[in-house]
Amino acid sequence: MSLLSIKRLTKSFGGLTAVNNVSFDVEPGQIVGLIGPNGAGKTTVFNLITGIYRPDQGEILFDQQAVSRLPTHRTISLGIARTFQTIRLFQNLSVLENVLSGRHCLMKSGVFSSLLHTPRQRREERAALVKVLQYLEFVGLSDQAEQLAKNLSYGNQRLLEIARALATEPRLLILDEPAGGMNEQETSSLVALITRMRENGITILLIEHDMSLVMRVCENIVVLEYGSKIAEGSPEEIKQNRRVIEAYLGTEDEE
Numbered sequence: 001m002s003l004l005s006i007k008r009l010t011k012s013f014g015g016l017t018a019v020n021n022v023s024f025d026v027e028p029g030q031i032v033g034l035i036g037p038n039g040a041g042k043t044t045v046f047n048l049i050t051g052i053y054r055p056d057q058g059e060i061l062f063d064q065q066a067v068s069r070l071p072t073h074r075t076i077s078l079g080i081a082r083t084f085q086t087i088r089l090f091q092n093l094s095v096l097e098n099v100l101s102g103r104h105c106l107m108k109s110g111v112f113s114s115l116l117h118t119p120r121q122r123r124e125e126r127a128a129l130v131k132v133l134q135y136l137e138f139v140g141l142s143d144q145a146e147q148l149a150k151n152l153s154y155g156n157q158r159l160l161e162i163a164r165a166l167a168t169e170p171r172l173l174i175l176d177e178p179a180g181g182m183n184e185q186e187t188s189s190l191v192a193l194i195t196r197m198r199e200n201g202i203t204i205l206l207i208e209h210d211m212s213l214v215m216r217v218c219e220n221i222v223v224l225e226y227g228s229k230i231a232e233g234s235p236e237e238i239k240q241n242r243r244v245i246e247a248y249l250g251t252e253d254e255e
């Protein structure tokens, strides 16, 4: 049974069809890549999955439940977490506080109990802190917990976004260009991190321009061009697909 099922998804902005009748599935435990030239509609698919946009047509099933009309906070509580193409951190908060903000999505205490500092809320806060430190350790940022987010290197800010997403305890993690702005060494550790997340039972859907990363970590790849799916298959199949070479790899070479 698929964890995520995208069915004939269509989304237009004015006259532009950003996503055109796209279907694909993500199986539990898979690492799936969504690739395609700039403007192909990749981020729009992510925004549809996470409830930022509503589809014009089509459906998104997460664990068999329709999610395409749910608000973002509901998709998070169902177990979908994401990072952003353009980093969205609380730049003036610490690394720890940023991850804690992800954790707060899960906490039961309401606004009143947090104002009143009830025992339940204090217990939850303590437990959250322990978890947050574990996530920072997991992504390799525990020695920078007290730093302000804005003082981290670009690559580490990307890791911090992943830690914040992990703090919501997702079953599906979607990463929008996680290696963007990373150097070679950072990209290698990102590959290792992605593999470790999958070993921990997290299913991963990622958009990435770095083809060697995509080919190394993804077992299934979906290719978009001008909003439409033009290919899907294993890295080997995608590498040899003529339409993909023309549409995507071809334009990459010219740049």
Ligand SMILES: Nc1ncnc2c1ncn2[C@@H]1O[C@H](COP(=O)(O)OP(=O)(O)O)[C@@H](O)[C@H]1O
Pocket (backbone or CB within 6 Å): 013, 016, 018, 036, 037, 038, 039, 040, 041, 042, 043, 044, 045
């Ligand atoms: N909110 C929006 N309003 C208008 N056009 C948008 C909006 N979001 C995306 N688009 C357009 O949809 C197309 C696909 O964009 P996007 O999904 O960001 O592509 P990708 O992530 O593959 O580079 C682009 O032409 C983009 O300009």
Ligand SMILES: [Mg+2]
Pocket (backbone or CB within 6 Å): 042, 043, 044, 085
């Ligand atoms: Mg994008």
